[in-house]
Amino acid sequence: MATNIHTTSIVSPKAKLGENVQVAAYAIIEDDVEIGDGTIVGPHACIYDGARIGKNVKIFQSAAVANAPQDLKYAGEKTYFHVGDNTVIREFATLHRGTVETNNSRIGSDCLIMAYAHIAHDCVIGNNCIIANSVQIAGHVTIGDWVIIGGGSLVHQFGIIGEHAMIQGGMAVSADIPPYVMAANTPIKYSGLNVIGIRRRGFSNDDIQLLKDAYQILYFSGLNTTDAKNELSEKFDNKYVDVIIEFLNSSKRSILKK
Numbered sequence: 001m002a003t004n005i006h007t008t009s010i011v012s013p014k015a016k017l018g019e020n021v022q023v024a025a026y027a028i029i030e031d032d033v034e035i036g037d038g039t040i041v042g043p044h045a046c047i048y049d050g051a052r053i054g055k056n057v058k059i060f061q062s063a064a065v066a067n068a069p070q071d072l073k074y075a076g077e078k079t080y081f082h083v084g085d086n087t088v089i090r091e092f093a094t095l096h097r098g099t100v101e102t103n104n105s106r107i108g109s110d111c112l113i114m115a116y117a118h119i120a121h122d123c124v125i126g127n128n129c130i131i132a133n134s135v136q137i138a139g140h141v142t143i144g145d146w147v148i149i150g151g152g153s154l155v156h157q158f159g160i161i162g163e164h165a166m167i168q169g170g171m172a173v174s175a176d177i178p179p180y181v182m183a184a185n186t187p188i189k190y191s192g193l194n195v196i197g198i199r200r201r202g203f204s205n206d207d208i209q210l211l212k213d214a215y216q217i218l219y220f221s222g223l224n225t226t227d228a229k230n231e232l233s234e235k236f237d238n239k240y241v242d243v244i245i246e247f248l249n250s251s252k253r254s255i256l257k258k
Contacts, residue, residue, distance in 0.1 A: 047066065063092060086110045091115045094117075098122045126163065168185070211244075
């Protein structure tokens with residue numbers, strides 16, 4: 001199928017559109033935009049300068065991709081928002097490009113960004129993530145692969161959410177969330193491993209048990225975070241536990257409480 005651009009849409013002749021791209025009625029695509037093969041841009045969607053959109057992405061009605069960041073320091077610098085292949089961006093989602101601090105915001109491949117979600121400037125979101133309806137992610141947040149954030153949650157700026165974590169809907173996420181965990185309850189706290197999720201993704205029973213043992217040390221041994229991290233390094237030789245240690249090294253503030 002050839003590229004199909006509706007007559008009521010406004011598409012800059014400078015924009016670079018791949019093969020088989022579909023642009024629906026009243027969509028707007030600005031000059032400095034690149035869109036990969038097979039991507040669908042829904043009605044009234046706005047694709048702003050700096051958008052770098054992969055292949056087979058689906059952008060639903062009235063979504064805004066690569067709009068200017070809501071940062072008072074932003075002065076019109078040339079920055080970008082990258083969207084990986086096969087990602088779905090649902091209606092009224094707002095995705096803001098980076099600032100001069102990083103130049104980029106980024107969503108990986110095979111993600112689902114649900115309706116009314118907001119992803120602010122300088123965020124990096126991994127692959128295979130699900131950001132549910134009305135989740136609001138502040139600037140400079142880093143989210144690992146396979147993360148699920150429940151609807152209506154608020155994620156504080158500069159936060160880190162480790163891979164394979166799952167966050168209950170309606171949470172105020174002000175601490176860093178370690179990988180593989182469930183973050184739930186009110187107030188939000190460590191609620192065990194995301195066992196169903198990691199088992200679906202091929203983690204063995206032995207690996208799951210090692211992760212349980214690792215979090216037993218981190219949360220219930222009475223050690224402070226630094227000593228617990230040292231204990232994990234000495235006791236375990238496992239690539240998944242290594243991810244926990246890497247997370248603890250990268251976290252610059254408090255982590256999820258027990």
